[in-house]
Amino acid sequence: MxxxxxxxxxxxxxxxxxxxxxxxxxxxxxxxxxxxxxxxxxxxxxxxxxxxxxxSGIKTKRKKPPKWEKEGDELFFLHQDKNKGTVDDSESSFDDSKFSNPRELLKARFDAKDSVLAKDPDKKGPETSKKEDKKGNPASKFMWGAIPTGPILSPKLNKLFNQPTPIQSKAFSLLSKSGATSSNVVIASPTGSGKTLAFLLPLIANTKRDAFGRILIITPTMDLAYQIQRVVDQLWDPINNYSGLYVVKPPQTSGGDDDDDYVIDSDQVQSWTISEMKMCKSPIIAGTPKSLMQLLTYCKDKKINLLGDLGTVVLDEADRLLQTEHVARGDGLGGDSPALQALGFMKKMGVTFDVRTVGGAGGSSFGASGKKRYDSPLSRARLVCASATVGRTLRRQMMEITNASSIDKAADLVVADDRTGKDEKRRRNSLLPASIQHMYSLYDGEGQVIDGLYTTMRDLPPAPTLIFPGKTGVANMVEELQARGLEDVNTLRDNMHFSDEEDGLDESDAQQTWEQSPIYVVGEKFGRGLDIPNVKYVFLAAPPTSPAAYAHLAGRTGRGGNEGTAITMVQGMKDTKRLISLSEILGIDLSSAVKDSSANEMDTKKEKEDGDLKSAKTATTKSNVDASKATNDLNKLSVVELKEILRERSLKVSGRKAELIERLQA
Incomplete structure (x- = not known):
């Protein structure tokens, strides 16, 4: 039993x-x-x-991604993709098939009666008033607004800037964390809302001035790197004339403006660069992906521990660096971008962004303590991405870089507007500052964009202006504007480095006439992140190919709560439909930049201006020929006038100004 x-x-x-x-x-x-x-x-x-x-192989319904992420990806699609079905336009309530005239189509789509755009009354721009206590005294010397920046930075911030913007306040607390409590961060905020200071301020406030190589900032252009350097110099006083941010310059150039024109220089120059960096003791290093790759390659070959104390890597204009636009479209051009190659090369040097990596060579979560990383386990660094156009594709790229199990675990998202709200209109409106007025200017005839742009400028009050020339080209646009009597026309390279006294443009410098107003002509490729203060007008020579491009280019004005106007030149039905498509995706309305008048009056005015301009050119050319024969001082003539003389003599008109003068003197 x-x-x-x-x-x-x-x-x-x-x-x-x-x-x-x-x-x-x-x-x-x-x-x-x-x-x-x-x-x-x-x-x-x-x-x-x-x-x-x-x-078991059974298909199941998965949770749909948030609508704001899908809308963020739509910003990268080309206009013609809508006709292919890539972007759903079935929700559009506007039918443009019955219009054959672009002028009628624009008037029907946008209310031409309102000279000022109807803005969302609930949408507010960045605050501009300074924080004061009940007695009317300024805020504590240890505070900048509600941000505890300490006794050294607070006086400078209160003097240089207004009260912090919402994105700066939200990012400060998150990026100020260190050690095991810190995490990767994605900052999504409209253009002109202070993203640069949002990631820069907490990093500077928590880094010693002599801690070499703690922060690495990757930028798409050298101009943006120098722009960040000027902000750092305002917060950190240079030591022995050395900035707290060292810009890694390409060792040698072949004469171009793009990274593709740079070639690797000798080891001697790279060695001198390393010596200069250590002598400066700059906690922040910045540069383009290719310039940094050249330096990192040299350091790896020579066993130089450049990244021994690296704690944070920042991708400014992350969607441009990671080529998110091509990845979202799936056109096969996304590939392995230079920025991804640089991040991959850092892993070979002992730095990783894997969120599953705990500790490192120095025993801390972010950055080592000066020990060599080549013979030690990988040490984790924090990754910070900042951009105005953030969608699901960019967050997936972050997940792949950090080897995270989900998008949410890859990085914390920082937003300070209606980007993630339930109201679709507010979500779309949050992509651009409320202080920007959007306009269009319709011109007739192909190749007449410069005449149309010049005529539109004359109808507006003179003010500092930024022009994106499109296919016209920077050099051609500058020459044509100078030929029309505009004296202060510059390219970005003419004012690449601003001193503390000349940082940007002062509204008091704006003259009463267009001939003396400052005008900048910049290529679209170098417009991302560009910040020239007090720019009133931004002209786009043609509607951009994607809503993301429009957001970044138009966002060069209306920054910091200041009023600004973005004007897009339009010619023909193709440009008109593209502009309407952009406005629907971005949730903006446009008005005509030209004063209200009938089409006949506008055509008559244009013909008269064309005739007067042609007569003026003929008279100027004739007088210049006589003057050149009499005084032989061809240097005083513009390139356009020299080419007119060469055409009259049936000579070759291509080449630089010096070559044109030599050809006339021969």
């Missing part, structure tokens, strides 16, 4: 063990189901059932 009881107990125990093993195998990742008495939520049960079904 006793033996029988023992056998029954053994059978019961064996049955329980087998049942437990079967349940363990059926659970996701081998986890056992909760025992009796423990809470097991419905959400967990749904996840478990979904996992079991997917493991």
């Amino acid at each position: 006793r033996q029988r009881t023992v056998n029954i107990a053994a059978i019961i125990l064996w049955s329980c063990f087998v049942s437990q093993q079967v349940s363990s195998l059926a659970s996701p990742r081998g986890r056992k189901p909760p025992t009796k008495g423990k809470k097991y939520s419905k959400t967990s049960e749904n996840k478990r059932q979904g996992y079991l079904q997917r493991s």
Whole structure:
């Protein structure tokens, strides 16, 4: 009897063990189901059932991504993709098929009666008033607004800037964390809202001035790197004329403006660069992906521990660096961008962004303590991405870089507007500052964009202006504007480095006439992140190919809460439909930049201006020919006038100004 009881107990125990093993195998990742008495939520049960079904090959419905992420990806699609079905335009309530005239189409789509755009009354720009206490005294000397920046930075911030913007306040607390509590961050905020200071201020406030190489900033252009350097110099006083941010310049150039024109220089120059960097003791290093790759390659070959104390890597204009636009479209051009190559090369030097990596060579979560990383485990660095156009594609790229199991675990998202709200109109409106007025200017005839742009400028009050010339080209646009009597026309290279006294343009410098108003002509490729203060007008020679491009280019004005106007030149039905498509995706309305007049009056005015301009050119050319024969001082003539003389003499008109003068003197 006793033996029988023992056998029954053994059978019961064996049955329980087998049942437990079967349940363990059926659970996701081998986890056992909760025992009796423990809470097991419905959400967990749904996840478990979904996992079991997917493991069996059964298709299940997954949670849809947030609408704001989908809308963020739509910003990268080309206008013509809508006709291919890539972007759904079925929700558009506007039918443009019955219009054959672009002027009528624009008037029907945008209310031409309103000279000022109807803005969302609930949408507010960055605050401009300084924080004061009840007695009317300025805020504490240890505070900048509500941000505790300390006794050194606070006086400078209160003097240089107004109250911090919402994105700066939200990013400060998150980026100020260090060690195991810190995390990767994605900053999504409109242009002109202070993203640069949002990631720069907390890093500077928590870094010693002589801590070499703690922060690495990757920028798409050298101009943006120098622009960040000027901000750093305002917060950190240079030591022995050395800035707290060292810009890694390309060692040698072949004469171009793009990174593609740079070639690798000798080891001697790279060695001199390393010596200069250590002598400056700059905590921040900045440069383009290719210029940094050249330096990192030299350091790896020579076993130089340049990244020994690296704690944070910042990707400014992250979507441009990671080529998110091509990845979102799936056109095969996204590939391995130079920025991704640089991040991959850092891993070879002992730096990783893997969120699953804990600790490192120096025993800390972010950055080592000066030990060599080549013969030690990988040390983790924090990754910070900042951009105005953030969507699901960019967040997936962050997930791949950090080897995270989900988008949310890859990086914390920092937003300070209606970007993630439920109201679709407010979500779309949050992509651009509320202080920008959007306009269009319709011109007739192909190749007449400069005449149309010049005529539109004359209808506006003179003010500092930024022009993106498109296919016209920077050099051609500068020459044509100078030929029309505009004296202060410059390119970005003419004012690449501003001194503290000349930082940007002062509104008091704006003259009463267009001839003396400062005008900048910049290529679209170098417009991302560009910040020239007090720019009133931004002209786009043609509608950009994507809403993201429009957001970044138009966002060069209306920065910091200042009023600004973005004017897009339009010619023909193709440009008109593209502009309407951009306005619908971005949720903006446009008005005509030309004063209200009938089409006949506008055409008559244009013909008169063309005739007067042609007569003026003929008279100027004739007088210049006589003057050149009499005084032989061809240097005083513009390139356009020299080319007119060469055409009259049936000579070659291409080449630089010096070549044209030599050809006339021969």
